[in-house]
Amino acid sequence: MNIAVFASGRGSNFEAVFSKIQAGEIRAKIKCLISNNPEALALEFAKKNGISAFAIDIKSVASMEQFLKILEDNEIQLIVLAGYMRLIPNEVVERYFNKIINIHPALLPAFGGKGCYGMNVHKKVIKSGVKFTGATVHFVNNNYDEGQIIAQETVPVFQEDTPEDVAKRVLKVEHKLLPQVVKQICENQLVWENNKPWIKTL
């Protein structure tokens, strides 16, 4: 399966997926890395590892055309958002419907939506007093964090936790969950039942 990864920053989830592909555990190829942020470490990682890397922020018709051309030229079958901090334009969502997945650092539909990103999520988690949080992999639609949920994993929240502690605990789970879902999609293990996606072996 031909994959495009979109990342805006550090790119540790991108690295987690890449390393499983390198290890032969996922039968896929990351054909390109797209970032809206020219400073993203993810771009550096891609270049070092021979993956075509593009810094494009879709703000104009021309950049949108360039964006879609990259996806078409690379015959992309799955788009993985790994810490991508921009709303995916309708045109892309429609063209790649149910072919775009995102990892979110909380148990959606809680702690999602506009403004719920990065450390904000974990601050809100602590403030709310929930005893569990976690990571969610979901399909992407036109609204932030509202697409169908594919898989989730929980982690506990402890009394003495800081947002940074929670972030660290959740990130560890993200690095497991995202590659796992990518693998299952590549192996055709995702089934739809009652209009909901399920991973057969999770």
Ligand code: GRF
């Ligand atoms: C992750 O926590 C992800 O869930 C969120 O942004 C963070 C990105 O981290 N959407 P990284 O760039 O993959 O290291």
